[in-house]
Amino acid sequence: MGISITRFGGMMPRRAAQLLPEGFATEAINCDIASGQIRPTMRIQLVSTPTVSGPWVSIYRAVEGAVQRWLVWSRDVDVLQLPLAPTLARRWAWSGDGEPRHARFADLPNSPLALGIPRPLAAPAVSHSGGSGAAATRVYVYTFLSQWHEESQDSPASALVTGRVDGTWSISGMDAAPANSGTGTATHADGVTTFTNSGNHWLRVGDEVTISAQRVAVSEVVSNSVFRVPGNFAGATSWSRVAPWNTTGMTRRLYRSAGSGGRFQLVADNVGTTYSDTLTDAQIPGDELISSDWAPPPAGLRGLRAHPSGALVGFVGATLCFSEPMQPHAWPPRFQRTLAHQIVGIGVYATTVVAATEAAPYLVTGATPASISIDLINESWPCLSKRGVVAVEDGVLYPSAHGLAHVSQRGGVLWTQHLYEREGWRKLQPQLMVAAVSEGRVYARHGLSADFDCGTLMFAPGEREASLTRLDLWPDALFSDPHNGRLYLSNAQGIFEFAAAVGQRLTYTWRSGEYVLPRPVNFGAAVVDFVAEMSEAEVAAALSARSAAEADNQNAVTNNRGQGSINGSRLLRRAINASPVVSLPPLAVAAVNVAVHAGDRMVYSALLAEPRSLLRLPSGHKSDRWTVELTGSVWLRSFKMAETATALNRL
16 A cells, blocks of 8 residues: 655645545645646746835836836836837837826836827817809818827817818917916815916826926816816916826828818828918818827726737726727727726737626627627626736636636636635635736735735646645736746845746745545655756855855844834734844755655654655554655655555555
């Protein structure tokens, strides 16, 4: 009679230890079990130390050529590279840090512009003179055109003017550009300041402005010249946008229509605030106005994502919003869909958007924003964490009160139902989950509770029946880099690349399920097969890491940092009065510790540096319940245990 483990699996916390399938574990920490063997996970590698104050809740690596730039925020921000024509400079956009913003690489991260171009507010004035041809009645409108060829909605239309087709039509009174600052007077009452601008302000509710050196969001727009902000700014005489409109080099496009019902056609590009139109219908470029509803994205837009059509998608409250394909500045109201429930987060896979709400999820499907259809998934799975929503190959995952919900064209399933019952899942505090997908694996940071250590769950969707393991990492942010496919995380020390430190292996722990035998036995022999080889580079890196940790600990003691303090670190990250001195990486980096338990007693423990050595287990420990725990940093192939060495050879 014996125990043979030749394929190591992950955890299934829902099952009792004695009911686990063969090869499953009650604990699998820092294990890579994709191959069926246990392979150590490499340590994280510091790649950037942000200069702005943390915690860094959102991180993103922008890349242009061989240059990279890390963007960090202390709030929940969604970032992406904009889908643009190849002739245009690369730009990045983000939502969640005030109104949606964008910037070129050279302007990241501190000089953003507001995403979108607002419409002109003044209708053009038109007069006619001269000519002897046929009579015509015309209406004129104009649009703003940015330096990056972003076109706004059209202005209010001019009055109908009748004249001669070969005469001169004089257009005046066109707005110069949207205002990025203004002057005026302010009054305060009931905790709100009303600012009366000297001209049009082009502000929206949610736009951020600086008044009296303070950053504040607009709370109400009374009129084109009056807005309100919370707080007392009664002495203020000026304001400026935190993220300006893109007005540098801005011009106008002029359009005209014949009569009151014809379509507007382009008269001229690059016009000033006045223009003299002497062109016949045959002479004008004649391109039709297509931007009549190209509004900027809503100021409160969140969850910015890219759609395969080239459109962007985000949400405000219960409303899902799309941009025009390949026109990230233009968000037509006709592409908005309001759902029955408030949206918590969204994910995009293939041509489908999954909206995870405060109640049931929705499938929003369509090749383009103009052709979308919406289906309700009739499951009461409220989404608990926006930052826990991730797209996988065949759907979208998000944390609910019942487990990780998976929503796709096939409907909805509780993806972790076989792993966790509701109470066990609740202990993970799914409302705090932050998730990312990298190299085909799902990483989900879970919260702290009295019954379960904080950490990061790791799933392999293709092998989900046996893929759950846990990392002893609790990052503030997770980021899967679309440029190189690598996983990054942030903590109080900086930004790290996951599993990137050569030679510095995390110590894993794998504890088997409980093997229940037909009768009590005394196991007398065991053997562990593992690969203990390390390259010279790995050994050197391991020794270097230990030396660095020793130096840091010495610095902590020398500078009286050997004791913790109240307010010495962020809440729940370190115990009060705990020491910041770190544990040294073990020098026995190519070893495995074997602990054998008979019932509730540990009857054997040994640190092994040589593979396939015969282990002599002590006598006098008969039991019908056995468990093995393996802790180490080697590639572990198998574990076998039997009553005698002869019986061991037969396993």
